[in-house]
Amino acid sequence: MPFAVAGTDLVATMAERVARRFATAAGVSIVPVPYDVEAFTIDLLHARRAVADPALRWFIELVNRVCKEF
Known part of the structure; x- marks a missing residue:
């Protein structure tokens, strides 16, 4: 933004x-x-094909892992 x-x-x-x-x-x-401003959540949305695509699966897992550090 x-x-x-x-x-x-x-x-x-x-x-x-x-x-x-x-x-x-x-x-x-x-x-x-x-x-x-009240606390808010951030959601990660992805297409169903992401489950079968190794690159997209890797990216989703990376984002999830990094977000858990905060």
Whole structure:
């Protein structure tokens, strides 16, 4: 999202950790939301064929493993 809104009059709401990682590279500013935001979950969706594709299966397992570290 930071790259999508860079150089426009658009805004995006996103996880602070992700925003901080890309803000400088995208040349955008981070401004706190003026209200409390409840915790949220992130889901990984994939096509049924991913189960049979070794590359997609590897990627899904990698994402799951990395997410468990947080």
